[in-house]
Amino acid sequence: MGLIKPGLLFGMMFNISLMAAEGCSDMGKNTTYSQPDTETLWGAEQLFYAVLRQPLADNWSDKLAASGLTRCDDAPISEIRLDGAKQGWGYYRIATASASNLIMQAPHQFYDSDTGEIARLLFAEHDFLALGLNSSNRHSDSDVVSADLAHLPRSHFTAMARAAVLAKANTVLVQVHGFAKAKRQVANQGVDLIVSNGTARSTSTLHTLSQCVQEHTGLMAEVYPDQINELGATTNTVGKTMRAMHSRGFLHLELSRNARQLLRDDRNVRAQLYECLSSYAR
Structure with missing residues (x-):
């Protein structure tokens, strides 16, 4: 067998490395979901607890097999990336x-x-402990099995929430969603952001957050249910899971199309949103 030229060998190695990393792309969409x-789920909770606690558990990788997730070898040294896309269980990044x-x-x-892209950018640019993204559309290809990780009673998202509260009692878990004004009562109100804690009772801190976002980003923000009576996330199972553990750390953000485009395209606006979220989480 003849020798391979160095340039050709490098190209082959580069292509192989891309193929290895491709399976861990957290933008890939699966068409099915397996409950x-x-x-x-118990294994997933144990894994999430091991990687979310401080300091990071030395034996965290021993818990991978039971969680149904795999480790992404292409992650930067500052992150752990976990992949459950094959079963529709989501993608996860943890800042170690x-x-x-x-x-x-x-x-x-x-x-x-754009909610996934906004979440990825915020995680990359600012100090977040972890990020979770869905890997299947909220409806599976058969429309029989729901893949909605905001409403399934038990999922890897609820396992992540449980582990986060156990690892850090003061966890603030922010979920980002999007709404279409044409389909909502907000269509004629100019609202770009709806803030809620998933309950029918707002708090003064929610109003402070809403005012912060409005003042520093220019987006019109309102608080559920005091200022607007829809999209309050009262059926969100991640929020319910956290409240069952006596945590008030669930925060739900509904973003208009305009707000999503602005946050996607403008790093300064993302920075302002992060500062408001960081202040809220203190």
Whole structure:
């Protein structure tokens, strides 16, 4: 067999590395969802607890097999990336050196356009402990099995939430969603952001957050249910899971199309949103 030229060898190695990383792209969409069993969800919770706690558990990788997730070898040294896309269980990033109590989830990154990209950018540019993204559309290809990680009673998203509260009692888990004004009562109100904690009772801190976002980003923000009576996330199972553990750390953001485009395209606006979220989480 003849020798391979160095340039050709490099190209082959580069292509192979791309192929290895391709399976861990957290923008890929699966068309099916398999409901995880109780043992798998328990394993996922144990894994999430091991990677979210401070300091990072030395034996965290021993818990991978039971979680149904795989580790992405192409992650930067500052992150752990986990992949459950094959079964529709989502993608996860954990910042191993972060002391933050902020976690971001985008459960509808394909259906609510740009929410996944906004979440990825915020995680990359600012101090978040972890990020969760869905890997299947909220409806499976058969429309029989729901893949909606914001409303399934038990999922890897709820396992992540449980582990986060156990690892850090002051966890603030921010979910980003998108809405179409044409389909909502807000169509004629100019509202770009609806802030809620998933309950029928607002708090003064929610109003402070809403005012902060409006003042610093120019987006019109309102608080559920005091200023607007829809999209309050009262049926969101991640929020319910956290409240069952006596945590008030669930935060739900509904973004208009205009707000999503602005946050996607303008780094300064993202920075202002992060500062408001960081202040809220203190």
